[in-house]
Amino acid sequence: MCLAIPAEVIELMPGSMGRVSIDGIVKVVSLALVDDVAVGDHVLLHVGFALSRIDPQEAAETLALLKEMGELAEFEPAEFLG
Secondary structure, three states: OOOOEEEEEEEEEOOOEEEEEEOOEEEEEEOOOOOOOOOOOEEEEEOOEEEEEEOHHHHHHHHHHHHHHHHHHOOOHHHHHO
16 A cells, blocks of 8 residues: 655755655655646655645645544554443
8 A cells, every 4th residue: 555645845956856844844855756846835745756746725634634543543442442
């Protein structure tokens, strides 16, 4: 299973590279697969490569769902059963 994470482009760098923020975590990634990326764009990120642009609202909703999943993963399965 593959998972792509939404990220905001915060800096364009030489060589089709860019700095992105994933909910405050900053990474340098390849932007080579997405044409005409600009600072402020949101992209789907998979293993260090931006795959496509994504709507900012969809990016925020996806990050919120991922956070929620992480919070649920902290509980033991028995806690859900009562």
